[in-house]
Amino acid sequence: MEKEIKKSSLKVSENGLEKTVSSKRLEVLKTYKIYIGGQFPRTESGRYYQPVSASGKILANVCLSSRKDFRDAVVSARGAVSGWSGRAAFNRSQILYRMAEMLEGRKAQFIDELIQQDATKAKAEKEVNLAIDRLIYYAGWCDKFQQLFSAVNPVASSHFNFSVPEPTGVVSIIAPQGDSLLGLVSVIAPVIAGGNTCVVLASETKPLCAVTFAEVLNSSDLPGGVVNILTGKPAELASWFVDHMDVNATIYCENNSETKKMIREKSAMNLKRITFYDKINWYTNEGESPYFIMDTQEIKTTWHPVENIAGAGGGY
Amino acid sequence: MAVAKSIRTKPNLTIRQGDFALSTRIDQVGVEERASRFTKRSIKNDAKENGLKLVLNMIDLTTLEGKDTDGKVKQLCYKAMHPHDALADIPTVAAICVYPSMVKVAKKALGDSGIKVASVATAFPSGQAPRDIKIRDTKYAVNEGADEVDMVISRGKFHAGEYNFVFDEIASIKEACGDARLKVILETGELGTFDKVRRASDIAMHAGADFIKTSTGKIAPAATMPVTLVMLEAIRDFYYKTGKMIGMKPAGGISRSKLALHYLVMVKEVLGEDWMSNEWFRFGASSLANDVLMQLMKLKTGQYQSANYFSVD
Numbered sequence: 001m002e003k004e005i006k007k008s009s010l011k012v013s014e015n016g017l018e019k020t021v022s023s024k025r026l027e028v029l030k031t032y033k034i035y036i037g038g039q040f041p042r043t044e045s046g047r048y049y050q051p052v053s054a055s056g057k058i059l060a061n062v063c064l065s066s067r068k069d070f071r072d073a074v075v076s077a078r079g080a081v082s083g084w085s086g087r088a089a090f091n092r093s094q095i096l097y098r099m100a101e102m103l104e105g106r107k108a109q110f111i112d113e114l115i116q117q118d119a120t121k122a123k124a125e126k127e128v129n130l131a132i133d134r135l136i137y138y139a140g141w142c143d144k145f146q147q148l149f150s151a152v153n154p155v156a157s158s159h160f161n162f163s164v165p166e167p168t169g170v171v172s173i174i175a176p177q178g179d180s181l182l183g184l185v186s187v188i189a190p191v192i193a194g195g196n197t198c199v200v201l202a203s204e205t206k207p208l209c210a211v212t213f214a215e216v217l218n219s220s221d222l223p224g225g226v227v228n229i230l231t232g233k234p235a236e237l238a239s240w241f242v243d244h245m246d247v248n249a250t251i252y253c254e255n256n257s258e259t260k261k262m263i264r265e266k267s268a269m270n271l272k273r274i275t276f277y278d279k280i281n282w283y284t285n286e287g288e289s290p291y292f293i294m295d296t297q298e299i300k301t302t303w304h305p306v307e308n309i310a311g312a313g314g315g316y
Numbered sequence: 317m318a319v320a321k322s323i324r325t326k327p328n329l330t331i332r333q334g335d336f337a338l339s340t341r342i343d344q345v346g347v348e349e350r351a352s353r354f355t356k357r358s359i360k361n362d363a364k365e366n367g368l369k370l371v372l373n374m375i376d377l378t379t380l381e382g383k384d385t386d387g388k389v390k391q392l393c394y395k396a397m398h399p400h401d402a403l404a405d406i407p408t409v410a411a412i413c414v415y416p417s418m419v420k421v422a423k424k425a426l427g428d429s430g431i432k433v434a435s436v437a438t439a440f441p442s443g444q445a446p447r448d449i450k451i452r453d454t455k456y457a458v459n460e461g462a463d464e465v466d467m468v469i470s471r472g473k474f475h476a477g478e479y480n481f482v483f484d485e486i487a488s489i490k491e492a493c494g495d496a497r498l499k500v501i502l503e504t505g506e507l508g509t510f511d512k513v514r515r516a517s518d519i520a521m522h523a524g525a526d527f528i529k530t531s532t533g534k535i536a537p538a539a540t541m542p543v544t545l546v547m548l549e550a551i552r553d554f555y556y557k558t559g560k561m562i563g564m565k566p567a568g569g570i571s572r573s574k575l576a577l578h579y580l581v582m583v584k585e586v587l588g589e590d591w592m593s594n595e596w597f598r599f600g601a602s603s604l605a606n607d608v609l610m611q612l613m614k615l616k617t618g619q620y621q622s623a624n625y626f627s628v629d
Contacts, residue, residue, distance in 0.1 A: 071620055246622035269619065 032062045032207065034069060034231055035214035037076030038224020043232075044068050051205050054118045062207050065232035067240045070172075070199060073228035074246055077170045077197040080225030085167045085195035093142035096193060099220040100135035103128075106216060110181060113208040117180060130283060131185040137288050138189040145194070145290040153301070160304040165297035167195035168273060169248035172241040174234050176253040179282050180206035184213060186282045187251055190292035192226055196249075199228045201241065207231040234259070242266045242274070249273035249296050253280075336479045339518045340553070342510035342546055351541040354582040364577070365615050371576040372399060372608045373407040374594045375601055376434055376565065379414060379629075380441075380533065389418045391629045393425035400609045400626070403616065409605060410594035411464060415440070416453060419460035434464035434499070438489060441503075441532035443468035447485060454492040465489070466499040468532060469516060471506045479519055486523035499527035499565055504543045505535040513543055517550035527563035533600065538568025541582060548586040561590065567600025573608045 033040040045066035050058045063069075084092070103110070107128050114124035150164040171191045176183030180203040191198045202210030214229045230237070234254065242250045242263045248270075252263055255278040267274045275295045280287055359367055377396050379388060389412075396409045411432035412422045422433045435457035439445035445453075454465055467489050473481045490498050500520040504513050520528050528547055531538035544566045551562045564583070570576055576599060583591050591597050606628075610621040 074620065240620075243618075244620040244622075245625060246620065270622065270625075 032211040035229040065230040073199040076225035089143035096139035102220040117206040138193040163301040171198040181209040339515040375409040416457040423461035432463040435462035438467040441534040490524035497526040500525040529565040531568040533568035539566035563596040565598040571603040
């Protein structure tokens with residue numbers, strides 16, 4: 001984007017000769033780096049790729065992450081599980097709300113990036129607004145889905161028997177390719193609202209918003225390691241995302257039947273939960289629901305022995 | 317003349333020693349840069365697998381807690397003998413390292429597996445006890461069956477400049493060890509400077525140490541690559557001077573196999589092939605073994621591993 005900068009003329013004296021130089025400022029381009037453990041490293045592989053817009057313009061030099069970046073991200077995510085899941089649900093809610101606030105504050109930048117990635121202005125604005133609203137939506141659910149999905153179960157013995165959802169742990173996510181901001185937010189938010197940590201592979205062709213979203217996360221009280229964002233090629237990384245024994249669940253948002261088959265097979269090694277979100281329209285109400293949170297929860301049932309006070313024969 | 321000479325000469329020094337205050341001075345910046353170079357080597361595939369197995373074989377699997385029980389020690393001994401049942405042809409660890417009161421339990425549990433029992437002694441970890449108690453502590457451990465004794469030096473006396481006291485103490489513990497090999501813990505985290513680490517290394521080696529060891533594991537910082545490099549160079553210089561090989565044991569803070577491989581590179585490049593066995597080099601560690609097993613499993617299956625599937629002890 002060539003911006004016309006107010007021309008100023010300088011008289012420069014060089015070797016005693018006077019000449020006029022028109023100074024046009026060189027734009028300082030942003031380096032799009034990956035996000036691991038609350039830091040912004042470059043990929044350890046040193047590789048990069050250049051996503052292009054529909055008009056053929058190179059958007060940026062973006063990290064082409066390797067399996068070792070993924071490995072490092074899982075180590076960070078695993079380290080963050082106990083701290084994040086141990087926080088009060090209400091506190092997680094506050095942090096998700098804060099993420100929405102920070103996103104709101106950088107709206108213009110996201111709209112600009114979406115337009116660079118071929119969205120119209122109206123569509124870009126709609127996508128950013130929906131992404132902010134979606135964070136608010138899941139901020140609200142953080143301390144409420146537990147009541148909705150837990151149960152006190154009737155049992156035929158003197159036990160108080162109840163079931164509650166608990167986070168499954170580390171979730172690997174291959175984000176939607178198309179809706180590069182809204183899709184990303186819509187899959188990350190329910191996972192972390194439920195107390196999990198995650199490693200996300202952003203859209204390959206439209207990665208700009210994902211990296212800028214990482215900057216939002218980094219400035220919104222979210223502990224390092226809870227969300228880790230990589231950029232690169234799903235074709236190269238998908239098998240590692242589902243192969244890793246220290247990953248407890250995998251979410252896949254595309255509709256490649258070969259990849260789905262591979263995910264089903266490899267997830268069997270440590271019985272990962274696998275979820276496919278390939279037919280969801282993130283722009284409508286079907287893109288938000290507490291059931292998305294439940295996709296990465298496990299139900300824990302507790303049998304607590306009690307004296308049968310109210311029953312016949314019970315007494316003091 | 318003869319009388320005056322006998323006053324000047326310390327009668328209990330069997331090896332001719334210099335003035336330890338004149339030990340080689342260490343260039344701190346140089347050592348740190350040199351040590352960081354060792355972390356730049358690329359070790360892959362077969363070399364990595366062999367390296368990992370060697371690391372496993374050099375581990376002194378350690379439990380030094382107030383809460384240790386017979387059961388815990390037995391379990392650790394089982395782990396030492398069968399590091400991982402699904403991995404074929406992996407070696408055992410080198411030794412189990414415990415408190416003197418646990419030596420008998422460990423000795424019995426290990427049976428004829430060939431795994432050594434090392435015992436800390438001399439009022440570990442502070443070393444703040446009179447010499448006769450330290451000697452009894454050592455003799456107790458040896459009588460219980462310890463193959464190796466890990467003693468601590470008196471850091472307070474060392475800082476006060478009483479090098480002869482430290483020297484004599486190490487020599488007397490060496491005597492109490494009998495056939496058991498003596499590892500001398502310098503507790504480098506309490507020594508403060510590389511100059512002092514070098515000086516303490518020289519004292520320990522001249523006083524009869526079979527191994528010199530960085531740390532108790534109770535003080536941070538424990539083993540680091542630079543401090544280990546200083547000690548390895550002391551061993552090298554001692555070898556050139558006397559022809560006697562001394563072992564090295566970094567302990568505490570080495571929990572990742574990648575770091576352990578860096579240490580192996582350092583040993584090989586400073587001391588050479590002769591030191592590349594558990595006869596002359598050990599890692600004092602408790603969690604390193606599991607990380608090595610996870611890496612070996614990764615090499616075998618191609619899958620990154622989870623700590624959830626490896627036994628804690």
